[in-house]
Amino acid sequence: MNFFYKYLLFVAIISVFVFILLFGQLRGFRHTFIGKVNRLFLVWLPRQLSQVDQKWLHGRGSIYYRKLSNYIFFQKHSLVVLFYLCLITICIFNFLYHGRTLTNHFHTLDWLSIFISISLPYISLYTAMYSDPGVVTSDNWQEASVAYPYDFKIFFPHICETCKFVKPARSKHCRLCNCCVQKFDHHCIWINNCVGRNNIRYFFLFLFSTLQLLLHSILRIGTHLNHVRDSRLNSYLVSWWTAITNERELGSIFLISLFSSVIVFSFLCYEFYLVYAGYTTSESEKWADLNELIQQSRIFMHYRNGIQKLTLQEDAPPDATLTHSLAQVENIYDRGFLNNFKSIWFP
Incomplete structure (x- = not known):
């Protein structure tokens, strides 16, 4: 095999590997071959290497690996x-x-x-x-807090432990940038x-x-x-x-x-x-978690002042009914494809 074919094979392998690492963790791929290969590289292989490290290097390799992975993924x-x-x-x-x-x-x-x-x-x-x-700051918090209402499904009033203010709906604290983002x-x-x-x-x-x-x-x-x-x-x-x-x-x-x-x-x-x-990438995970709770028959639905709210079974009021499907849950942030697309360009 000459250099060109080796080079081509290398590019192909790297492309497939990057695709699997980037998309293998999506819920749609979790039970597919792509998801299994993703878990092989990100879960099973590190676990096996850790066991070898503990046996032969007394854990020294894991220390350097954690430092490297912390720099790559969390800084x-x-x-x-x-x-x-x-x-x-x-x-x-x-x-x-x-x-x-x-x-x-x-x-x-x-x-x-x-x-x-x-x-x-x-x-x-x-x-x-x-x-x-x-970025949400103390100066623009008031404006950010009224940009989107809480849906009481995946977003509830909650104080950010780092920023020390109530996180606006649809915002999240990014641990890499160390700030809340609208x-x-x-x-x-x-x-x-x-x-x-x-x-x-x-x-x-x-x-x-x-x-x-x-x-x-x-x-x-x-x-x-x-x-x-x-x-x-x-x-x-x-x-x-x-x-x-x-x-x-x-x-x-x-x-x-x-x-x-x-x-x-x-x-x-x-x-x-x-x-x-x-919804956003971050919100898609929240909706997926909510769907799992619905499948476990743990989510109840009720209305207050015309607003649909969801609660866990243990917190459900007497008039709440069991939610059977995610299709029953209203996404107040979904205004249709065209309006959603317009909101990207004109926030």
Whole structure:
């Protein structure tokens, strides 16, 4: 196996591994092969390594592992951002340097489209990184507290032990940023910032910009490979593969873009699903937990002043009725797909 095939195999394995780590913990994948592999790497393998460490190193390895994992997963750092920037910058440089047989035929509009396509990910990343996600402070607490009402299903008035004020509905305290964020979605390691009410539109732009760069790369290089492939070969796939191996530098960028676009597109589809459902990434976990309690027949429903409220069985008033399905529960934050989407761009 020559270097190109090893390189291709490495890229494919890394892409699949990243996809499993990122999406394997979602409840929809928990009972699938992806979920099982995710638990293999994140639960079973660390447990086995810990046992080996206790036996042979008396736990010293676990100490260093906890320090490293605490830095990677529970502290703000720019390692993933640097990885992203290095990856796209190296690919762009290789395209411009090794693709001169392709770019020599470009016209002004071609170069303009490439310049825009290349610039957007850098601009959107910078904007998303340094934008305010909606940090709740003592100065803006009053305004944040009336932005969304409590639904008394997944959000109740509750004092944040760190910030020492009542957390506004749909907000959450981010332990990495050490602050409460309005309409908290998640802390994104790709932008080294929280995604919340004020900057989720920039996060969408970041995903769109990255995806369009990958698709632009696939289209430009794919068209070139289609022109140079040997159409005399019997198999269409073989002729494509031959073109990729003959144009190794451009072929590598084409394959990296192809694999990466699947991951970015999956991210984007999931975010659109959340918009359709009318909740955030953080809220989706709360709704999933609520659904499990409903399946266990532990949630009762009652109305006060026309407002639907949920309680546990032990706290249910006499007029409460058993909730049989999550479909019976009203999501007051879901105003329909179009209005949900508008609220992202005009919070």
